[in-house]
Amino acid sequence: MRILILLLSLVLSVVGTAQNRSDQGTLSLSPQQGQTHDIALFEGDQLRWSVSAISPKKAEVGLMRLYDDQEQVLLEAQDFESRTFEFTAKKAGVITLWFQNLSNENVQYKATYSVTSTHKKVPTIAYRQQKDTTYGFAVKQWIxxxxxxxxxxxxxxxxxxxxxxxxxxxxxxxxxxxxxxxxxxxxxxxxxxxxxxxxxxxxxxxxxxxxxxxxxxxxxxxxxxxxxxxxxxxxxxxxxxxxxxxxxxxxxxxxxxxxxxxxxxxxxxxxxxxxxxxxxxxxxxxxxxxxxxxxxxxxxxxxxxxxxxxxRRLEEVQIPIIRAYKKGYIKK
The missing domain is CATH 2.60.120.380 (Jelly Rolls)
Structure with a gap:
């Protein structure tokens, strides 16, 4: 499940040329809280990122996922203190990093990523409003x-x-x-x-x-x-x-x-x-x-x-649950 909450307290520092860029920052997550971060990649771009706990130092990252622009899981890892990941984009698009604290205490993490690209242009992310509809449990209503x-x-x-x-x-x-x-x-x-x-x-x-x-x-x-x-x-x-x-x-x-x-x-x-x-x-x-x-x-x-x-009849119906969110894409 994707929850679009912008990274709080994430201070970005962009270094290098268009072919190489890197970001780093601090994630402060309360128990069971999750946060996302969008990254734009061209085809062939190589992404490398690492996550480690700062406070408490031995705290584990409960859940980390990497989603493509169709919300399909590309990579997933769970219950680790520090780890480095690498990913090569097979097509241009916006991927999403998802972090979640599954512990019962507040945790701070250090997150760093870098992108190596053969493209001179740095991709820009734009957002469009979208809606998804799912259906919950059936309830009885007069129809x-x-x-x-x-x-x-x-x-x-x-x-x-x-x-x-x-x-x-x-x-x-x-x-x-x-x-x-x-x-x-x-x-x-x-x-x-x-x-x-x-x-x-x-x-x-x-x-x-x-x-x-x-x-x-x-x-x-x-x-x-x-x-x-x-x-x-x-x-x-x-x-x-x-x-x-x-x-x-x-x-x-x-x-x-x-x-x-x-x-x-x-x-x-x-x-x-x-x-x-x-x-x-x-x-x-x-x-x-x-x-x-x-x-x-x-x-x-x-x-x-x-x-x-x-x-009028008493019937079982499934109540629609409409989720509104912003979906990122590479701006032309």
Whole structure:
């Protein structure tokens, strides 16, 4: 484990030419404390360093490691009073010397190193900020899971009289259908078909199955909308007017054949069949009117909602441990 603590009380004395440089200093380490020192080397540079205890004199260096710039251990030694090491760099980069006092008392060490190089230029170390992520032991936490489902709301067939029948014989050429949406609805859709042939309408209503066609794409909004736009509309032979209304007051005005307002983007006039998206989360009303003066018509309506469902579960999770540090490299 690399702990980036700069060498405290290390007094550097640089001697010689660019081909030969040396540093020395004193390391004061408390029990179990570790310190690092970065050294820049070109390919072929030879590094020689020594470590020995000053106070107490017979104290041991608990642990010494040499890391490359990928944090791989190049050399390691443990439990020695005084020792000299040599290393030749196989590639240019910044290596790190790591010292750790494994004893139960404060110890001072003398550290000296020298570099012999064939390069005239002395490498300069620069630092960039980096982060590593590791994971600790698993702990139990309540985790929220969110999922979108396509939920069937209602599916019905209706018969509407002609306009003249409604006017003269008291029949109904319009119906009002309340739409009660499930909790968590994000938006909803309706498929519509109209035909003078009741059997044809009922077969279309039974076979189209809007919810099952859309359920595969519930958690991917882009694919869901693509699926809706590419669906072949259910068969339809005759026309109706379909209005989506957001308030009960406007719905009652539609029912009573008074002037009313409706949601234009999700309403259709002269509509034979198709699938319509309603970008709303609130309950609504659908009004259907047969504009034909002579013929009654059978209509089929299927309503489907896109519902966000959320539940919480007690699960074991591993907590991420993010380590931020500065990584050395040779500045060009």
């Amino acid at each position: 929220s899971h969110r999922k979108k489902d396509v939920v069937p709301v209602q599916e019905e067939g209706y018969y509407l009289n002609s306009t003249s029948n409604a006017l003269v014989k008291g029949g109904k050429n319009r119906i009002l259908i309340p739409v009660q949406l499930p909790e968590g609805t994000q938006e909803w859709y309706y498929s519509f078909t109209a035909s003078r042939d009741k059997e044809q309408m009922e077969n279309t209503l039974a076979s189209f199955q809007l919810a099952s066609q859309l359920s595969t794409y519930a958690d991917n909004d882009q694919k869901l909308q693509q699926a809706i736009s590419t669906l072949s509309p259910p068969p339809g032979a005759n026309i109706c007017d379909v209005y989506v209304m957001r308030s009960e007051a406007q719905a009652m005005r539609f029912k009573d054949k008074e002037e009313f307002s409706y949601h234009l983007p999700s309403s259709r006039e002269n509509f034979k069949s198709g699938v319509v998206r309603v970008k709303d989360r609130r309950d609504a009303y659908i009004g259907i009117r047969n504009p034909d003066n002579l013929y009654g018509i059978h209509v089929g309506l299927s309503i489907t909602a896109l519902v966000l469902q959320e539940d």
